Amino acid sequence: MRERANDRAWADEAIRRINAENNRSADTHLYSVPLPEHWGVQLYLKDESTHRTGSLKHRLARSLFLFGLVNGWIAEGTTIVEASSGSTAVSEAYFAQLLGLPFIAVMTRTTSREKIALIEQFGGSCLLVDHASEVYEAAAELARSSNGHYMDQFTYAERATDWRGNNNIAESIFGQLALEEHPIPRWIVVGAGTGGTSATIGRYLRYHRHDTELAVVDPENSAFHPAWLAGGDVGTGAAGVAGLPSRIEGIGRPRMEPSFVPTVIDHMIQVPDAASVAAMRHLRHFAGLHAGPSTGTNLWGVWQLIAGMIAEGRRGSVVSLMCDGGDRYAGNYYNPDWLQAQGLDPEPYEAAVREFFASGVWPA
Numbered sequence: 001m002r003e004r005a006n007d008r009a010w011a012d013e014a015i016r017r018i019n020a021e022n023n024r025s026a027d028t029h030l031y032s033v034p035l036p037e038h039w040g041v042q043l044y045l046k047d048e049s050t051h052r053t054g055s056l057k058h059r060l061a062r063s064l065f066l067f068g069l070v071n072g073w074i075a076e077g078t079t080i081v082e083a084s085s086g087s088t089a090v091s092e093a094y095f096a097q098l099l100g101l102p103f104i105a106v107m108t109r110t111t112s113r114e115k116i117a118l119i120e121q122f123g124g125s126c127l128l129v130d131h132a133s134e135v136y137e138a139a140a141e142l143a144r145s146s147n148g149h150y151m152d153q154f155t156y157a158e159r160a161t162d163w164r165g166n167n168n169i170a171e172s173i174f175g176q177l178a179l180e181e182h183p184i185p186r187w188i189v190v191g192a193g194t195g196g197t198s199a200t201i202g203r204y205l206r207y208h209r210h211d212t213e214l215a216v217v218d219p220e221n222s223a224f225h226p227a228w229l230a231g232g233d234v235g236t237g238a239a240g241v242a243g244l245p246s247r248i249e250g251i252g253r254p255r256m257e258p259s260f261v262p263t264v265i266d267h268m269i270q271v272p273d274a275a276s277v278a279a280m281r282h283l284r285h286f287a288g289l290h291a292g293p294s295t296g297t298n299l300w301g302v303w304q305l306i307a308g309m310i311a312e313g314r315r316g317s318v319v320s321l322m323c324d325g326g327d328r329y330a331g332n333y334y335n336p337d338w339l340q341a342q343g344l345d346p347e348p349y350e351a352a353v354r355e356f357f358a359s360g361v362w363p364a
Contacts, residue, residue: 010076011069014099018065021098022167025052030176031322033287039360040315041306042182045289046173047322053091054118055324057250059169060161060196061091064151065099067160079104079148083135085249086115087324088153088193093124104146106139108132112249114328132245132254157196158259163203170204173319186316187305189215191251191294191323192224195260202264213266217301221245222252225270228262247273247342250294250323269301273342276300277333278349280326286357290326293333298323303353307362 028050033043051058068074080096080103082089089105096103103124107116108131116126129138136154143150165171170188177183188205192198202214218225223243230241246252253260280296283289298320306318332338339346352363 007072007075011072011074014074015066015069017098018062018069018095021052021095022062027172027176030173030319031287031289032180033289035306036357036360039306039310040313041309042180042317043302043306044173044177044180044185044317044319045295045322046169046176046319047289048169049291049322049325051091053087053094053122054328055087055091055250056169056197056321057087057091058094060088060153060157060194061095063160064092064153064156065095067156068149068151073149074099074101077101079143079146080151081106081139081143081146081148082151082153083107083139084153085132085193086111086119086328087250089124089126090115090118090122092151093119093122097123102148104142104148106135106142108135108245112328112332114331115249118328153194153196154253154257154259156259157194158199158261161196161200163200164207165204168200168204169197169321170201174208174210177317177319180317182315182317184210184317185212185319186309186314187213187215187302187318189217189298189302189305189318189320191217191219191248191297191321192222192260193251193253193294195224195257197321199259199261199264202261206264214264215267215269215301215305216265217251217269217271217297219246219248219252219276219297220270220272221254222270223254223256224252224260224262225268227256227260228265228268231262247344248276248293248297249329250292251297267305269304271297271300272349274344274346275349275352277339277344278346279303279353280333281346282350282353284326289322291322292324292326292329294323295321300349303356304362307356307360310360 048056
């Protein structure tokens, strides 16, 4: 009985520390990105790179730790294990360090050195595997052998965050838009890694009866887009949809993940990997915002949706996310030699974006 009381006391203190960290943190900025006035469309980017751990995944890591604590899965001394391509692991390493817990990330060898260095900076360590399909079982086995806890972001992301509100990202977006010309956006555009962000936003829109549609962008070869086209979730035929490992870090998956909820998504756009890089680079020159490739994926979808609004003569606003900063990708997506080795040529897609800005019409 005393041991259980000690466990509860430790968990109470851990939750206090996480909530105190949240209380010290300001909300992330919602930038207004200038567009041609005659388009009649306002674009806003929510800069998630300003979190302490530098990405959108800071929110997810906080939610996953709280979820593990209130369920009694995380106790004093528990080794935290995660399967992650980088940003989630960086954020979870930070929260593990905050609670004095060991942290190990399981990821592919292709993960950027910049992200690995950030994980290690926060006291975590990395187990590298050869293929994306190996990370799940490797993480689960490591947690079993260390008597630790496998966070399993791909299963728990959609249920660890309160989609009704409680300071989630959707509530934050609508609060920051309250004084804008078009406070209820026509579109919110996000990518899907675990599916947790799109599930949270999609549910929030429906729960609050907002006249806003959710568009999800997906890298080429990811399983999410065909799963959405199949019209179901993991309980239907969509569960068998398979893809390939994504070349855009943080989004896209080779399999249908449990946290991906296709039924709350209104529209999906499949984005070529080179187009993600092109839109990422264009943003830096156009708006002075230095972002990572998943932000580029978002923007490639944003430009198409805005073009549709212009063609319809529809005024309004569009919101998307700046998921993380470009500094994490100096050695790959911002490196011409790396792009060439990957067979990625962003130039034709950059030309398409320039054509769109010159005409307001999306190139065929």
